[in-house]
Amino acid sequence: MALVEFENLSKIYRMGEETVRALDGVELRIEPGDFAAILGPSGSGKSTLMHILGFMDSPTSGQLRFEGREVSGIGRARRAWYRANRIGFVFQAFNLLPRLSVADNVQLPIVYSRSRIADRRKRALVALDRVGMTHRAKHVPSQLSGGERQRAAIARAIVNNPSLILADEPTGNLDSQNVVRIMDLFTELAREGQTLVVVTHDEQVAAYARRTIRMRDGRVIEDTVNGV
Amino acid sequence: MINGILTFYSGLLNGLVEVWAHKFRSLLSMMGIILGVAALVAMVGVVRGMIGEVRDYFERTGGITRLQVESREPPDEQSHIAHLSPGMTFRDVEAIQAGGTLIDLIDPEVSLGWRRYTYAGQSEHAPLQGVMPDRRERLQLQMREGRYIGDLDVEWASPVIVLGGWLGDLFFPNGGAVGQKIHVHGQTFRVIGVLENLGGPESRGWFQRQNRICYIPITAAMKRFSGDDRLSNLSVRVAEVAFLDDALAQMENILIQTHRGIEDFAVSTMEEQLEEFRRMERTFTFALGGVAGISLLVGGIGIMNVMLAVINERIREIGVRKAVGARGSDIFIQFLAEAVVISVVGGLIGMMASVGFVVFIREVIDVEQFRIALSPPAMVAGFLFSAVIGIASGIYPAVRAARMNVIDALRYE
Ligand SMILES: Nc1ncnc2c1ncn2[C@@H]1O[C@H](COP(=O)(O)OP(=O)(O)OP(=O)(O)O)[C@@H](O)[C@H]1O
Ligand SMILES: [Mg+2]
Numbered sequence: 076m077a078l079v080e081f082e083n084l085s086k087i088y089r090m091g092e093e094t095v096r097a098l099d100g101v102e103l104r105i106e107p108g109d110f111a112a113i114l115g116p117s118g119s120g121k122s123t124l125m126h127i128l129g130f131m132d133s134p135t136s137g138q139l140r141f142e143g144r145e146v147s148g149i150g151r152a153r154r155a156w157y158r159a160n161r162i163g164f165v166f167q168a169f170n171l172l173p174r175l176s177v178a179d180n181v182q183l184p185i186v187y188s189r190s191r192i193a194d195r196r197k198r199a200l201v202a203l204d205r206v207g208m209t210h211r212a213k214h215v216p217s218q219l220s221g222g223e224r225q226r227a228a229i230a231r232a233i234v235n236n237p238s239l240i241l242a243d244e245p246t247g248n249l250d251s252q253n254v255v256r257i258m259d260l261f262t263e264l265a266r267e268g269q270t271l272v273v274v275t276h277d278e279q280v281a282a283y284a285r286r287t288i289r290m291r292d293g294r295v296i297e298d299t300v301n302g303v
Numbered sequence: 304m305i306n307g308i309l310t311f312y313s314g315l316l317n318g319l320v321e322v323w324a325h326k327f328r329s330l331l332s333m334m335g336i337i338l339g340v341a342a343l344v345a346m347v348g349v350v351r352g353m354i355g356e357v358r359d360y361f362e363r364t365g366g367i368t369r370l371q372v373e374s375r376e377p378p379d380e381q382s383h384i385a386h387l388s389p390g391m392t393f394r395d396v397e398a399i400q401a402g403g404t405l406i407d408l409i410d411p412e413v414s415l416g417w418r419r420y421t422y423a424g425q426s427e428h429a430p431l432q433g434v435m436p437d438r439r440e441r442l443q444l445q446m447r448e449g450r451y452i453g454d455l456d457v458e459w460a461s462p463v464i465v466l467g468g469w470l471g472d473l474f475f476p477n478g479g480a481v482g483q484k485i486h487v488h489g490q491t492f493r494v495i496g497v498l499e500n501l502g503g504p505e506s507r508g509w510f511q512r513q514n515r516i517c518y519i520p521i522t523a524a525m526k527r528f529s530g531d532d533r534l535s536n537l538s539v540r541v542a543e544v545a546f547l548d549d550a551l552a553q554m555e556n557i558l559i560q561t562h563r564g565i566e567d568f569a570v571s572t573m574e575e576q577l578e579e580f581r582r583m584e585r586t587f588t589f590a591l592g593g594v595a596g597i598s599l600l601v602g603g604i605g606i607m608n609v610m611l612a613v614i615n616e617r618i619r620e621i622g623v624r625k626a627v628g629a630r631g632s633d634i635f636i637q638f639l640a641e642a643v644v645i646s647v648v649g650g651l652i653g654m655m656a657s658v659g660f661v662v663f664i665r666e667v668i669d670v671e672q673f674r675i676a677l678s679p680p681a682m683v684a685g686f687l688f689s690a691v692i693g694i695a696s697g698i699y700p701a702v703r704a705a706r707m708n709v710i711d712a713l714r715y716e
Contacts, residue, residue, distance in 0.1 A: 166626075
């Protein structure tokens with residue numbers, strides 16, 4: 076069973092008279108264990124696709140199945156549940172809360188997934204350990220470098236053992252050294268069986284993935300497995 | 304439900320952190336609540352003090368069984384013969400003694416104002432009143448030393464005096480006043496007794512004024528000072544409350560005779576004063592409620608304003624929290640809790656400020672008039688009010704935060 080299935084999925088933005096087809100009949104399957112890179116020119120609908128994948132937005136039309144369930148029409152609270160329990164999102168701008176410590180930031184998805192309180196801290200530390208950030212647990216984000224912030228954000232994304240990690244241009248704000256570190260980290264997660272979808276403009280970043288999806292004008296125009 | 308409580312609890316902690324992180328702004332936003340609560344508690348203290356004073360006075364002067372005779376202008380049709388009435392005089396007292404079967408106590412008074420008392424080279428001013436023996440019973444005056452004015456003193460118009468506790472302390476700090484001669488306004492009086500201070504040594508208000516008064520026989524007051532038999536005040540006590548109306552009629556019948564049919568007096572019951580007192584209490588309560596209501600409303604608007612600004616500043620935070628799984632209700636509770644923290648902390652500061660406020664008023668305003676009490680119920684009410692205001696003013700901003708779209712919020716710069 077596919078983890079995610081898009082069937083003729085469209086997202087249309089209406090702005091007065093004008094309509095923008097951000098996604099225009101997308102057909103896509105993501106299998107458990109996939110490590111996919113999405114490439115495409117600006118405005119081709121990559122972020123829109125990620126938002127729908129990440130339960131932050133719902134499609135205008137078409138079918139969307141997640142773990143076999145039809146989820147295109149579910150309500151806000153249900154989508155929040157998926158975001159807390161099934162999805163880990165990594166942003167270009169890190170999006171850590173500035174006043175919380177790294178450990179507290181990492182714990183947020185556990186807080187909102189309403190799981191037992193006792194092992195929150197422990198699980199946050201395990202996640203931080205996987206990204207090599209245990210020593211920074213008590214720092215606040217402003218005390219970290221860009222690469223460290225993104226690793227903390229990845230720890231937050233994996234803390235609830237999500238079915239799917241989504242990263243929208245995660246390396247966009249990083250220097251080349253940190254790009255390598257972050258992509259190595261993703262590769263390692265993928266090797267451990269984590270399903271990952273990474274949006275990027277950078278062919279070198281895309282080369283880390285096992286699968287490349289190219290988009291244009293709201294459609295998937297190419298979907299290849301790397302090295303084949 | 305449990306989760307909601309937990310979220311609210313962590314929201315409260317979070318709110319405290321936020322309030323602390325923006326100390327100055329938080330203080331500004333709390334100002335309205337602080338002033339509102341402080342004003343509420345202080346005003347209740349002032350009003351309680353005033354009302355307590357009136358109540359003390361009412362109870363000490365005979366309560367509901369007291370009838371008071373007052374002079375007043377005769378009706379128009381009698382104004383041309385008004386001079387025929389002798390007014391309120393000692394003859395009224397004699398007539399009531401003779402015919403007032405329902406009256407068990409007569410307390411007339413010739414008030415001589417403030418007079419100078421001299422003893423052993425020391426001089427002090429205090430009020431002087433000419434009274435009859437019943438005064439002691441009506442006010443339940445206690446003797447510290449000696450005796451009170453007796454019937455024979457009145458009959459003979461003896462030059463004897465009972466000192467108030469205050470003057471007794473000044474002239475005779477070690478006792479031994481009885482038998483001493485003191486001068487009152489140039490005349491010599493023999494001290495026959497000294498009164499105990501009413502209301503304890505730290506007495507205020509009515510008690511304090513009462514403790515300064517010195518008494519001489521009413522006949523001595525008329526003979527030696529006023530020169531006629533006019534009374535300043537006349538109170539009587541009704542033997543039983545059940546006969547109040549009958550006693551009132553009896554008094555009017557007696558007095559209309561001594562006043563030769565001229566209605567230049569009125570007998571009033573304390574019920575009227577009691578009603579007056581209740582009206583005053585109501586007026587104050589409404590005025591107070593208005594003041595407190597307006598300041599707390601202003602406080603609430605202040606908090607709402609700040610919360611809207613806070614939410615505007617933290618749109619991105621809202622987006623991030625939602626992106627990692629927060630539901631609208633989580634965000635709602637978080638910001639509501641923050642508003643509650645602001646208002647409750649404001650309420651607490653307001654309570655503390657009210658203590659200072661009350662102390663300040665005590666220092667500045669005439670302390671002799673009444674005592675200003677800190678009222679714990681008013682403090683609790685003010686505090687609860689502030690919490691309610693916090694919730695009420697936090698709801699709208701919190702709803703706005705909760706409704707925010709994830710993607711728009713994340714994109715917000
Ligand atoms: N909220 C919105 N309202 C209107 N139009 C929108 C909205 N969000 C996206 N769009 C439009 O949808 C199209 C796809 O946008 P999207 O953000 O998915 O592109 P993208 O591939 O992520 O681009 P980039 O590489 O620049 O991030 C664009 O034309 C964009 O202007
Ligand atoms: Mg994009």
